[in-house]
Amino acid sequence: MKITSWGRLRHEQHNAIAITNHRTLSAQIQHSAPGISYGMGRSYGDICLNPDGWLWQTRGMNRFISFDQDTGLLSCEAGVILKEIQDCLAPRGWLLPVTPGTQLVTVGGAIANDVHGKNHHVMGTFGEHVTGFRLERTDGTTLDCSREHNADMFRATIGGLGLTGVISRVQLQLRRIDSPWLLTDTVAFSSLDDFFALADDSEADWEHTVSWIDCLAGPQTRGIFMRANHARAEDLAAMPEYRQAGGKPPRSAGITMPLTPPVSLVNKLSLRAFNAAYFAMNARKAGAGVAHYESFFYPLDKINHWNRMYGRRGFYQYQCVVPRTTARQAIADMLAVIAAAGEGSFLAVLKTFADRPAAGLLSFPMEGATLALDFPNKGARTAQLFTRLDEVVTQAGGRLYAAKDARMSAQMFASAYPALAQFSVFRDPGISSAMSRRLLGS
Amino acid sequence: MTQNKRIVIVGATSAIAEHCARQWARDEGQQEFFLLGRDQDKLDAIAADLTVRNPALSCKTLCPDFTSTDDIQATVSKIVANGAPDIVLIAHGTLPDQQDCQQHLDMTAAAITINGLSPVLFAEAFAGPMQAANAGTLALIGSVAGDRGRKSNYVYGAAKGLVTRYAQGLQHRLADTNVRVVLIKPGPTDTPMTAHLKQDGAKLASAEDVATTIVRGVDKGRAVIYAPAKWWLIMMIIRHLPRFIFNKMDI
Numbered sequence: 001m002k003i004t005s006w007g008r009l010r011h012e013q014h015n016a017i018a019i020t021n022h023r024t025l026s027a028q029i030q031h032s033a034p035g036i037s038y039g040m041g042r043s044y045g046d047i048c049l050n051p052d053g054w055l056w057q058t059r060g061m062n063r064f065i066s067f068d069q070d071t072g073l074l075s076c077e078a079g080v081i082l083k084e085i086q087d088c089l090a091p092r093g094w095l096l097p098v099t100p101g102t103q104l105v106t107v108g109g110a111i112a113n114d115v116h117g118k119n120h121h122v123m124g125t126f127g128e129h130v131t132g133f134r135l136e137r138t139d140g141t142t143l144d145c146s147r148e149h150n151a152d153m154f155r156a157t158i159g160g161l162g163l164t165g166v167i168s169r170v171q172l173q174l175r176r177i178d179s180p181w182l183l184t185d186t187v188a189f190s191s192l193d194d195f196f197a198l199a200d201d202s203e204a205d206w207e208h209t210v211s212w213i214d215c216l217a218g219p220q221t222r223g224i225f226m227r228a229n230h231a232r233a234e235d236l237a238a239m240p241e242y243r244q245a246g247g248k249p250p251r252s253a254g255i256t257m258p259l260t261p262p263v264s265l266v267n268k269l270s271l272r273a274f275n276a277a278y279f280a281m282n283a284r285k286a287g288a289g290v291a292h293y294e295s296f297f298y299p300l301d302k303i304n305h306w307n308r309m310y311g312r313r314g315f316y317q318y319q320c321v322v323p324r325t326t327a328r329q330a331i332a333d334m335l336a337v338i339a340a341a342g343e344g345s346f347l348a349v350l351k352t353f354a355d356r357p358a359a360g361l362l363s364f365p366m367e368g369a370t371l372a373l374d375f376p377n378k379g380a381r382t383a384q385l386f387t388r389l390d391e392v393v394t395q396a397g398g399r400l401y402a403a404k405d406a407r408m409s410a411q412m413f414a415s416a417y418p419a420l421a422q423f424s425v426f427r428d429p430g431i432s433s434a435m436s437r438r439l440l441g442s
Numbered sequence: 443m444t445q446n447k448r449i450v451i452v453g454a455t456s457a458i459a460e461h462c463a464r465q466w467a468r469d470e471g472q473q474e475f476f477l478l479g480r481d482q483d484k485l486d487a488i489a490a491d492l493t494v495r496n497p498a499l500s501c502k503t504l505c506p507d508f509t510s511t512d513d514i515q516a517t518v519s520k521i522v523a524n525g526a527p528d529i530v531l532i533a534h535g536t537l538p539d540q541q542d543c544q545q546h547l548d549m550t551a552a553a554i555t556i557n558g559l560s561p562v563l564f565a566e567a568f569a570g571p572m573q574a575a576n577a578g579t580l581a582l583i584g585s586v587a588g589d590r591g592r593k594s595n596y597v598y599g600a601a602k603g604l605v606t607r608y609a610q611g612l613q614h615r616l617a618d619t620n621v622r623v624v625l626i627k628p629g630p631t632d633t634p635m636t637a638h639l640k641q642d643g644a645k646l647a648s649a650e651d652v653a654t655t656i657v658r659g660v661d662k663g664r665a666v667i668y669a670p671a672k673w674w675l676i677m678m679i680i681r682h683l684p685r686f687i688f689n690k691m692d693i
Binding site (some may be wrong): 018020021023060063064065066067069074076088 | 457483484487488490491494495497634
């Protein structure tokens with residue numbers, strides 16, 4: 001059947017195998033190799049695709065195995081999505097310590113991409129909170145991996161692009177919360193220097209930090225800096241928004257982008273209007289507030305199929321990280337390149353990462369600043385823009401995020417991920433994806 | 443809701459049934475699940491999952507012979523010994539290959555037994571105790587395939603047609619009691635049973651959405667539920683097509 005990923009750049013034929021039970025997984029992958037795991041298809045590029053080949057759909061393998069209410073240790077199958085975990089356990093006082101901007105991803109996918117969230121400087125990446133998992137290899141072997149057992153394979157699999165085996169079951173450490181609410185603070189800024197100053201100032205006192213930037217604003221980059229901490233019960237009583245909501249989480253069914261328009265709805269005209277409105281709206285409500293964790297962390301999850309907005313040709317997300325020392329200049333240069341190309345991005349997210357030891361060999365985060373931008377696919381024009389952005393990133397000593405990537409060169413990947421040679425020996429020869437062939441040659 | 447809600451799921455490892463169980467498990471209050479299936483390991487996994495989702499519920503797993511009248515009767519008697527169930531969902535089945543059934547009578551017999559006869563025997567075994575208790579909802583999963591025989595799957599369709607006619611009769615029998623009999627007719631659903639259909643590019647409803655429709659319908663005690671609801675209209679048309687048109691269709 002025809003399958004695509006979140007960027008909707010290509011819709012190609014795959015032989016899909018539904019994996020619905022972690023006990024049958026091993027036999028299934030042995031009889032359908034080479035293939036690649038596919039969870040929710042929320043990575044943007046080709047990390048989860050294997051055109052004309054086998055695709056192991058893990059979404060049906062979605063059972064909880066055990067949960068310890070006292071310690072917060074959860075065991076589940078790898079196809080469970082983050083939303084299922086949090087829907088079930090947030091009311092009991094537990095959340096995932098690290099989640100990306102969507103909770104509609106599988107646990108297996110979160111490990112394979114070693115995803116990060118708005119609290120990288122406090123909690124690091126998803127992989128740091130994985131205490132163990134079971135890896136099935138296409139030669140029929142089963143490896144229980146943790147920091148104590150098969151520690152090398154554990155490190156290779158976290159952020160390992162799905163190439164070391166298929167994860168069947170996982171053990172995760174959750175974090176305690178007093179309430180599902182966050183105390184937030186919103187600050188408008190009007191230059192990159194302001195952004196970096198805000199980021200530095202916020203690091204000690206705020207667990208979650210992220211900012212949206214208006215990349216059409218020219219050399220004086222304006223944006224909205226959002227920071228938040230988990231609320232304690234006594235903090236909440238004083239907040240009017242919380243009392244208004246009656247302490248109940250917002251329950252909206254969400255809306256759906258019903259069809260894919262022939263051309264992208266994100267264009268220069270709509271973007272300028274959107275950015276101006278978004279900036280004005282948030283600048284006006286700057287200051288302290290309270291937000292439910294779902295609306296603060298996953299605002300786009302409320303719009304089903306928002307990716308269709310970019311039209312039939314799909315879109316790219318370009319996410320890079322540049323080291324702290326070069327970050328200020330590199331971000332400014334990239335914004336200038338984008339402006340010069342007459343392009344703009346609707347989702348422009350800027351955030352700093354802290355200096356933490358990486359959980360996986362190929363984990364993306366490093367100390368510095370990360371910039372994520374969406375661009376509708378306009379073919380060669382978009383490719384040229386990326387080539388220029390790549391130059392800035394490479395010069396700055398930065399790298400791109402594989403979870404978002406559909407087009408970087410093998411050379412750029414190899415030079416930016418020094419542990420690649422070390423990683424290669426852990427690969428499962430029966431696993432291959434469009435991305436692995438593009439970036440690793442097989 | 444009674445103090446201790448008793449929910450029996452026959453064929454609990456089916457994807458639709460599993461999603462129904464998860465939705466019922468969200469209810470607060472004491473619940474007791476009886477999960478019946480053929481594969482003990484799978485039942486244990488589902489029981490563990492439900493228990494994480496709601497630590498207040500308890501699960502019992504049972505692996506009877508689904509084709510033995512004695513075993514069905516004994517199993518049901520054991521379940522109802524401590525009280526009649528509040529909900530019984532009879533969900534088991536397999537999708538046989540029509541061509542194979544045409545070649546081999548034993549496959550036809552097996553398909554009709556597991557998809558038609560066996561669900562009816564379970565329902566009949568539960569009907570008596572539920573009638574005596576004068577309470578509860580007995581839900582059977584039929585299929586849109588049971589609405590009109592088609593050359594592409596009439597053996598399966600005939601078995602599900604048997605379930606349909608049986609459910610009608612049982613509804614008639616229990617009409618002036620408080621027992622509700624619900625017949626569910628799912629359209630093709632995205633489950634392991636239909637994986638091969640999906641390969642051919644068919645658009646299938648998700649097991650989760652079908653389960654939501656079922657749970658809602660069971661709650662209301664509706665007599666017939668099409669899931670998704672659009673199949674009511676589709677099957678209404680298909681049932682009423684004149685034979686000279688219908689027989690020319692390749693469905």
